[in-house]
Amino acid sequence: MLYLLLFINLITFTTFALDKWKAVKHKRRISELSLYIMTFLGGTLGAILGILIFRHKISKKSFLLKIGLIILLQILIIIFIKLKIKN
Template identity: 50%
Template sequence: MIPFLFITNLVTFGVFGFDKWQAKKHQWRISENTLLGISLLGGIIGAVSGMIIFNHKVSKKSFLMKFILVVLIDLVLLYRLIRH
């Protein structure tokens, strides 16, 4: 489980960075649903790190609300996984 989470967070961090880079160049972007989806798969730490380090999606309230929902879902899933 730990290697999966490490890789997932590393990839998520990279995807957030790549999307920010693409945004600066006014090029093709990664959809918000994809960003939220990979975050939901266990990449919350990578997503938060990417949002802070790359200053990406931090001022977009609609994304932040969806992201908070993803974090809550992940926490519930983690709790249920640990509990059983």
């Protein structure tokens, strides 16, 4: 499981880097939906690092809000699963 999380985070981080490069070069971009899906599927750390290191989409408040909501949803899912396991 750890290797899977490392892999998805590496892919997510690389995708954020690629999208930033494409933005600078005025090339066709990676959809925000793809970035959201990768973040939701476990690439949260990669997404956060991609946003901070590449300063990617930091001025786009709606994007940051949606990333924050994805993180909140992930936390709630983890809490729900832990409560279900306890019972």
